[in-house]
Amino acid sequence: MEKTLFIQTVGLTKKFGDVVAVDNVDMDVFKGEIRGLIGENGSGKSTISSMISGIHTITSGKIMLDGKEFRPSGALDARNHKISMIVQEMGTIDGLTVAENIFLGEEGKFGKAGFVNRAKMNAEAAKALAKIGLERIRPEDSINAYSFEDRKLVEIARAVYYDPELFIVDETTTALSQDGRDIIHSLMRQMRDTGKAVLFISHDLPELMEICDALTVLRDGKLIATIERKDFDEDKIKQTMVGRVIE
DSSP states (O other), rough: OOOOOEEEEEEEEEETTTTTEEEEEEEEEEETTEEEEEEEEESSSHHHHHTTTSSSOOEEEEEETTTTTTOOOHHHHHHTEEEEEESSOOOOOOBBBHHHHHHOOOOGGGGEEEEEOOOHHHHHHHHHHTTTOTTSSSSBBBGGGHHHHHHHHHHHHHHHOOOSEEEEESGGGGSSSSHHHHHHHHHHHHHTTTTTTEEEEOOOOOHHHHSEEEEEETTEEEEEEEEEEGGGOOHHHHOOOOOOOOO
């Protein structure tokens, strides 16, 4: 499948006070590919993803989405532009049901005048869960009844429900068992094969080499290289990440 440019960052920069977390990064993300973002801790991977998905504001530079400048006002705005992100930290809220977590901020579509039709919301949540094979999770249950892994899978169901054109997975697989990893790997491949884009962050280099079509290497907030699948070599990738030969 021919790749189409979906997201382009131009001189993208993020500062937290005097600390430059992302420094003038030009990066292209294509539909029809799984792009790995790789680098040591503090290299800027999660910060770039968070700017694209509306979690962090941009300090300077710009993001182009389908050829038009895109400055998301928040995660909901990014989601409305077909960008969904699974974060590394816990992304569900205690004390709410599974369905309430899936439709957080979207409750209005299940009722009016402040009244939420719970049965309608639960039925739609069940569809979202079934889409990724999670029929065993009940929409009406409290999210607290489930393990960290199951809660991560609920986040994945939420992201996939909105049918994103760009699916960002930030370090999520390290928190999952092999079954959970298989679910997310299958989803990423399915999205790529239907012409969508995936941005995948992981510290697991063998996993990245197995799943990704290209790797973008970051170091100290700067983009160092983009490596196509045909050129994957574990030692060379590690060397590019740290800037020296690994003994």
